[in-house]
Amino acid sequence: MTDHTSELPTTNREWHLVSRPVGWPKPEDFALVEAELKQPGPDQVLVRNKHLSVDPYMRGRMSAAKSYVAPFELGKVMQGGAVGEVVASNAEGIAVGDHVLHFFGWREYAVVDAKNAVKVDPEAAPLTTYLGVLGMTGLTAYAGLLRTAAFKEGDSVFVSGAAGAVGSQVGQLARLKGASRVIGSAGSDEKVQLLVEEYGFDAAFNYKDGQVSEQLRKAAPDGVDVYFDNVGGDHLEAAIGSLNLRGRIAICGMISVYNNTEPAPGPKNLGRLIATRGRIEGFLVGDHYDLQPQFVEEVGPWVASGELKYRETVVEGIENNLEAFLGVLRGDNTGKMIVTL
Numbered sequence: 001m002t003d004h005t006s007e008l009p010t011t012n013r014e015w016h017l018v019s020r021p022v023g024w025p026k027p028e029d030f031a032l033v034e035a036e037l038k039q040p041g042p043d044q045v046l047v048r049n050k051h052l053s054v055d056p057y058m059r060g061r062m063s064a065a066k067s068y069v070a071p072f073e074l075g076k077v078m079q080g081g082a083v084g085e086v087v088a089s090n091a092e093g094i095a096v097g098d099h100v101l102h103f104f105g106w107r108e109y110a111v112v113d114a115k116n117a118v119k120v121d122p123e124a125a126p127l128t129t130y131l132g133v134l135g136m137t138g139l140t141a142y143a144g145l146l147r148t149a150a151f152k153e154g155d156s157v158f159v160s161g162a163a164g165a166v167g168s169q170v171g172q173l174a175r176l177k178g179a180s181r182v183i184g185s186a187g188s189d190e191k192v193q194l195l196v197e198e199y200g201f202d203a204a205f206n207y208k209d210g211q212v213s214e215q216l217r218k219a220a221p222d223g224v225d226v227y228f229d230n231v232g233g234d235h236l237e238a239a240i241g242s243l244n245l246r247g248r249i250a251i252c253g254m255i256s257v258y259n260n261t262e263p264a265p266g267p268k269n270l271g272r273l274i275a276t277r278g279r280i281e282g283f284l285v286g287d288h289y290d291l292q293p294q295f296v297e298e299v300g301p302w303v304a305s306g307e308l309k310y311r312e313t314v315v316e317g318i319e320n321n322l323e324a325f326l327g328v329l330r331g332d333n334t335g336k337m338i339v340t341l
Contacts, residue, residue: 008046008088012037013318014077014107021062024259024329029062030322035077039088043114045100046088052105052318052339053081053131054325059258068284080105081136083120083127094119101130108318108341125303132165132336133303133310134296136285140252141169141228142295143288146177148281149226149250153178156220158239160184161230162204163191165310165336166252170228171201172308173299183219185212185235187331194334198309213238223247231256237267243278251282259329311335 012035021029040046058080061072072078082105086098091114094100100117104110120130132138144166145151157174161167162184171182184195184204195204203219216224216238225247227239232254239249257264273280302308313333315324321339328337 008039009037009109011035012107012109015318015321016076017062017072017074017078019074020064021059023261025059025062025326027322032319032322033077037109038111040090040111043091045086045091045094045112045114045117047082047084047100047102047104047110047112047117048087049082049084049105049108049110049341050099051083051128051131052321052341053136054321054328054337054339055080055137056253056255056258056328058325059329068286078106079103081131082110083130084110086117091117099127101135106321125300128312128314128336128338128340129303129310131338132312133169133308134300137165137336138169138299139288139292139295140285141166141173142299143285143291144228144250144252144283145170145173145226147288147291148283149228149248151177151179151226154180155225156181156183156222156244157226157228158183158185158216158220158224158242159228159230160207160235160239161253161255162186162195162199162201163334164230164331165333167228167230168195168199168310168335169308171195172199174226175200176302176307181220181222183216183224185215185231191334194311198311207235211238213241216242226250228252229254233257233264237269240267240269240272240278243272243276245276247276247278249278249280251280255329312338314338314340316340 016031016033018031019029083101101120102112102117157179159167159170163186174182181202184201185207192204195201205215212234223244224242227249229251230253233256311334324339
């Protein structure tokens with residue numbers, strides 16, 4: 001081990017969940033705490049976090065409801081994707097100065113088991129891309145479109161929340177892989193313009209401008225073969241209404257209902273799936289990490305060449321981590337929301 005102990009910090013600023021939010025999370029549900037920083041043990045590294053990820057799924061972990069992942073514990077530091085520089089190492093194969101991707105965000109420094117740290121190359125791509133376009137959000141788009149929705153060349157694809165980190169990548173992947181038509185919905189005219197002009201969507205609409213089902217019918221007169229759902233609610237109902245024979249719907253997220261205290265009404269037209277022989281399948285990116293090497297190999301060059309474009313919304317400072325997260329729930333971000341320390 002390289003001995004930097006004299007220079008290593010002894011305290012750490014970290015965000016704790018202090019009460020479980022009801023409806024929209026409030027600032028008083030959280031606290032930025034100064035805590036003692038433990039030194040790394042055997043097979044562990046100490047990482048100075050450079051960039052943190054805030055994502056919609058974190059809202060689910062703030063509630064105690066039984067889910068696919070354990071809830072955040074009250075009075076403890078929260079978790080999330082992070083990329084940073086190793087400042088002390090007791091692990092074989094990871095040296096001081098290496099950069100790693102790990103899951104201990106919402107804090108300035110993290111002690112990480114070597115087995116939970118993935119080395120990333122800052123020369124191959126900017127570090128922030130490993131949290132977004134080449135990270136979990138990118139793999140979510142790739143696995144959901146190609147595996148869950150079984151996309152094939154010539155399919156027409158509809159994506160909701162299409163200006164978000166996942167949605168924008170789904171639409172571009174579909175286009176790069178030969179979709180006949182790519183349609184996106186977003187919540188502002190600026191985002192709609194971005195979808196068409198920068199991301200190459202064939203059509204896009206602002207879901208606030210009128211009934212989603214009507215706008216989708218206009219944008220996709222020949223129907224939809226694949227719907228990638230980030231929103232749920234009226235978007236899901238509209239997609240079922242426009243679904244072609246043997247159409248597939250991949251459910252990634254339902255941000256429209258995350259903060260509801262009452263159950264939202266479900267789609268009223270599920271019977272249409274019988275006529276179309278359509279299917280709806282939910283998926284979690286965690287089940288598809290076997291695709292990660294193939295994903296980076298295929299998508300990395302598109303990112304490097306600029307064929308696959310991405311946007312990031314960057315917020316500076318650990319003290320603004322919570323505000324950045326709330327911004328994601330409000331839809332303030334264009335592309336991936338990143339907190340840079």
